[in-house]
Amino acid sequence: MTDTETISNLQAENAFQSQKIKSLEEKVELLLDLLQKKVVKKDSHNSSLPPSSDLFTKNKSLRAISTRPNGGQVGHKGSTLKMSETPDNITELKSDFCSVCGQSLTSELFILKAKRQVIEIPPIIPIYEEYRQYVCQCPTCQHQQLADFPLGVNAPIQYGSSVETLVGYFSIYQYIPFKRLQSLFSQLFFLPLSQGSIGNILERSAEKCESIYQEIKTQILQSSVVGSDETGAKVNGAKWWIWVWQNLQNTFLVASDNRGSKTIGSVFDKGLPNSVMVSDRWAAQLKTHSKNSQICLAHLLRDLIYLVETEQLDFAIQFKTFIIRIFESKKITAENNKAYIQNSEEAILLEQTLNGLLLISIDKEKYPKSATFQVSILKNRNFILPCLYNLEIPPDNNGSERAIRNIKVKQKVSGQFKSGQNAFCVIRSVIDTLLKRGVELIPCLNQINKLQPV
Incomplete structure (x- = not known):
């Protein structure tokens, strides 16, 4: 070489x-x-993960520390257990003799000194109501006239509306699993009830609730503000989704095997043209045809907390402060019962602050999460401040999350759905709507269960 x-x-x-x-x-x-x-690590305080995923850690509230003292607040209306003016049983307590000298007191005058009441629940024993059908021959035309059984009495032996009401209440509202519900009816009500019968009762109750369920859907369609959310649910081993559309007066739940806009189209084929939609940033929700949209600022706040904790960029810190400022402004508008006017000084200042945050240059290589967040907000920039221009629009989607949380609790207590997911959605929609309207639940459900399926 x-x-x-x-x-x-x-x-x-x-x-x-x-x-x-x-x-x-x-x-x-x-x-x-x-x-x-x-x-x-992401948890419930800096992401959309549920609190149940925060294993072995103390939950952190998004609320700032309050200056108010602990305990009951000034103006809070307390409640206490009150005595009945018409007790069912009265036991007179009179002494037969003097405990000091032994003198008999049976013929003496007694004066009422005090009274106390104890509340008890008597044993609940089922009532068997028998209907006897008789036939009679008409003396004129010899027609065999047969009396009719009451509407709905179709079998030699069956459960009545009160039983169906309690099955729906315990299963759908209190989340009790079929096996435990079977045990409850046996031990508490002395009534045999198979798991198959429980399933059949829930299906029948759902059929009776169907007309009310459809009316709730109509009310949602006509609403000026509607919140929506969705959550995963296991149905016979497969991944399904439970969707909710709700407002202050109504809750409408739907089970679907699809998380996309296909489900929304099948339920509301023309969207919600009369409504401002409140949701998270899920694309299918934001694609819904509606009057306007408001994205959940509580979601944004959790995302920003995560960005502050991870990338510690001034952009995230400033944006977090901005979101908190919106919440404070919304509280003021609610207290004053006066929304912001579009071109008012306060509104212009907030709009300018938002525009300034979105113009901040972020190094995608060094701060990828913050950059991605900024791009997402740029796409949804017009959906951040509508809550300040309309008193009816909330700044968060907590109402939908509360409604959808019932699905998670139900599955944690009872396990997956086998086939009753649609019945659950129908009955739970009716129950939640009744509760929102301040209706007494059990009597109303009992009236519904007296109806015949449509």
Whole structure:
């Protein structure tokens, strides 16, 4: 090998080593950068994960520390157990003799000194109501006239509306599983009830609730503000989704095997053109044809807390402060019963602040999560402040989350659905709507269960 060739090989090897060293230095720099960054795990306080996923950690509230004292607040209306003016049983307590000298007191005058009441629940025993059908021959035409059984009495032995009401109440509202419900009826009501019968009763109750369920849907369609959300649910081992559309007066639940806009189209084929839709940033929700949209600011606040904890960028800190400011402004509008006017000084200032935050330049390489968040907000920029221009629009989607949380609690207590997901949605929609309207639940459900399926 000549000297020229040797020099050439050494130069090539040196160039290769230099490139390798540079690559390794970049990797070391990246690793050092990662080590310096605080490792933050997502939980319920900085993401949309449920509190139940916060294993072995104390939940952190999004609320700021209050200056008010602990306990009952000034103006809070308390409640206490009150005595009945018409007790069912009265036991007179009179002494037969004096406990000091032994003198008989049976013929003496007694004066009422005090009274106390104890509340008891008597044993609940089922009532078997028998209907006897008689036939009579008409003396004129010899027609055999047969009396009719009451409407709905179709079998030699069956459960009545009160039983169906309690099955629906305990299963749908109190989340009691079929096996435990069977045990409850046996031990508490002395009434045999198979798990198959429970399923059949719920299906019949859902059929009786159907007309009310459809009326709730109509009310949602006509509403000026509607919140919507969805959550996963297991149905016979498969992944399904339970959707909710709700407002202050109504709750409408639907079970679907699809999380996309296909479900929304099948339920509301023309969307919700009369409504302002309140939701998270799920694309299917935002695609719904509606009058306007409001994205959940509580979701944004949790996302921003995560960004502050991980990337610690001024953008996230400022945006978090901005969202808190919106919540405070919304509280003021509610207290004053006066929404912001579109071009008012306060509104213009908030709009300018939002625009300024969205114009901040973010290094995508160093702060990828913050950059992604900013891009998402740019797409949904017009859906952040509508809550301040309309008193009816909430700044969060907590109403929908409360409605949808029932599904998670139901499945945690009772396990997956086998086939009753649609019946659950129908009955639960009716129950939640009745509760929102302040109706006494059990009597109303009993009246519904006296109806005949449509």
